[in-house]
Amino acid sequence: MDVRPLNGDDWQLKRDLRLAALKDSPSAFASTYAREEHRSELEWRDWPHPGAYFCAFGAGGVPLGIAGSWVSAAEPDITHLISMWVAPEARGRRVAAALVDAVVGWAGEYGSAAVELEVAAGNDAAMTAYLRCGFAVTDREPFTVGGTVLVRHLPGLSGR
Numbered sequence: 001m002d003v004r005p006l007n008g009d010d011w012q013l014k015r016d017l018r019l020a021a022l023k024d025s026p027s028a029f030a031s032t033y034a035r036e037e038h039r040s041e042l043e044w045r046d047w048p049h050p051g052a053y054f055c056a057f058g059a060g061g062v063p064l065g066i067a068g069s070w071v072s073a074a075e076p077d078i079t080h081l082i083s084m085w086v087a088p089e090a091r092g093r094r095v096a097a098a099l100v101d102a103v104v105g106w107a108g109e110y111g112s113a114a115v116e117l118e119v120a121a122g123n124d125a126a127m128t129a130y131l132r133c134g135f136a137v138t139d140r141e142p143f144t145v146g147g148t149v150l151v152r153h154l155p156g157l158s159g160r
Contacts, residue, residue, distance in 0.1 A: 001056055001057065001058055001064065001093075001094075001095065001098055002056070002057045003054055003055070003056045003057070003098050003099060003101070003102045004054065004055065004057070005052045005053065005054050005055075005102075005106075006053045006054065006055050006066075008045035008046070009045075010055075011041055011044040011045045012044075013055065013063065014044055014047070014053055014055075014066075015039070015044045017055065017063055017066045017085070018036060018066065018083060018085075019033060019036065019037060020085075020087075021066065021083065021085030022036060024085070024087075024088065025085060027120055027122070027123070028085070028120050028123050028126065029083065029120070030118070030120075030143055030144050047068075048068045048069070048070040048082060048083075049070075050070070050071050051068055051069045051070035051071060051079075051080075051082075052068065052069050052103075052106050053066065053067075053068045053069075053083075054066065054067050054068070054069075054099055054102040054103065054106075056086075056090075056095045056098050056099055058090065063087070064086065064087055064090035064093070064095045065084070065085055065086035065087060065090055065095040065096065065099055066083060066084070066085055066099070067081060067082070067083060067084040067085075067096075067099035067100070067102065067103050068081070068082040068083040068084075068103070069081060069082070069103045069106050069107060069110075069115075070082050071110065071112065077111075077112055077113040077114070078112060078113070078114055078115075078116050079103065079106070079107035079110060079112040079114070079115045079116070080115070080116055080117065081100065081103045081115050081116070081117040082117070084096065084099060084100075084117070084126070086099075091125075096126075096129040096133070097129070097132070097133055100129075100130070100133040101133075103115060104152065104154070107154060108154050112154060113153065113154060114151050114152060114153045114154060115135075115151070115152045115154065116138075116140070116149060116150065116151045116152075117130065117135065117149070117150055118142050118143055118144065118147045118148065118149050118150075119147060119148045119150065120144055120146070120147050121144070121145070121146030121147055121148075122146075127148065127150075130150050131150075133152070134152050135150035135151060135152045136150060136151060136152070137149075137150055138150060138151050
């Protein structure tokens, strides 16, 4: 498996995978297919900003999953892991762990103290995967009703 960031020139792949994720797992995200399907090329090229978007590829360059990193101006020391999705046929093959590693690596290079994410209510598979990757449940208020916020503090940085 190869994990690499997608750049602006990969906007169509980024779009196609994100829309596939929203169709496959609509309750897992804070957005919807209808909200994102009409984004412009420029919006796809720039998203997420500031941040990075990663794709895991299998044999023959087949996309297996995606994950993004995003930093809020209000919390510059926190990288948010966003939009994680693994294609149904690739689940159970440690694709999520490889994508988490890519986001955590990017966060460390960016200078973040921690990586945070939110898991939607009822998404037990995602919760298990994130806990296995070293995240811990926090008491922070989730964006979505019933969601759970998790954090992974980065080594050598103070975090919160």
